[in-house]
Amino acid sequence: MFACVAIVPGSFDPVTNGHIDVIERASRLFRTVRVAVADNSAKRPTFSRDERVGMLTEACGHLSNVTIGWFDGLLVEYARAISAHAIVRGLRAVSDFEYELQMAHTNRCLAPEVETVFMPTRTDYSFLSSSIVKEIARLGGSVEGLVPDGVRQRLREKFDQRAS
Numbered sequence: 001m002f003a004c005v006a007i008v009p010g011s012f013d014p015v016t017n018g019h020i021d022v023i024e025r026a027s028r029l030f031r032t033v034r035v036a037v038a039d040n041s042a043k044r045p046t047f048s049r050d051e052r053v054g055m056l057t058e059a060c061g062h063l064s065n066v067t068i069g070w071f072d073g074l075l076v077e078y079a080r081a082i083s084a085h086a087i088v089r090g091l092r093a094v095s096d097f098e099y100e101l102q103m104a105h106t107n108r109c110l111a112p113e114v115e116t117v118f119m120p121t122r123t124d125y126s127f128l129s130s131s132i133v134k135e136i137a138r139l140g141g142s143v144e145g146l147v148p149d150g151v152r153q154r155l156r157e158k159f160d161q162r163a164s
């Protein structure tokens with residue numbers, strides 16, 4: 001185990017089992033992991049920041065070295081504020097790589113002391129995204145096995161609310 005602090009940042013709108021897999025694996029590699037909820041300027045969130053933090057807190061309750069937080073502004077500033085050494089990002093497919101590499105280079109340019117670590121997702125989650133999960137739930141399909149149980153319930157409530 002590296003004696004250091006890692007951030008797993010994301011919009012987590014909502015957290016999926018693919019995210020949980022990356023968080024669990026990061027928690028075995030790093031002394032402390034901070035999962036950090038942020039808004040991606042390219043996306044409009046379905047769940048509020050508090051809802052996203054709440055779902056993550058519940059889903060990561062079994063991981064003793066993982067804490068949940070949120071930030072506005074630059075990721076690297078947040079990394080500096082909590083003295084993080086590494087940013088962990090999951091990679092599902094080659095199509096993720098271009099954007100992730102650009103983000104890693106940008107973050108490195110802004111804060112060379114913070115390393116980006118890419119973690120390939122499990123093959124069986126390689127198709128999974130928060131958007132796919134929301135699409136299934138919105139159209140009344142089952143998201144069992146794709147998201148933590150608490151998130152399944154929240155998705156149902158969110159889309160039932162919208163339909164009524």
Ligand code: PNS
Nearest residue numbers: 009010011038039040073074075103106
């Ligand atoms: O789950 P996502 O949507 O892929 O997460 C993207 C996120 C939130 C990690 C990214 O948009 C981000 O780091 N936002 C904070 C603003 C920032 O630091 N931008 C410069 C990096 S390119």
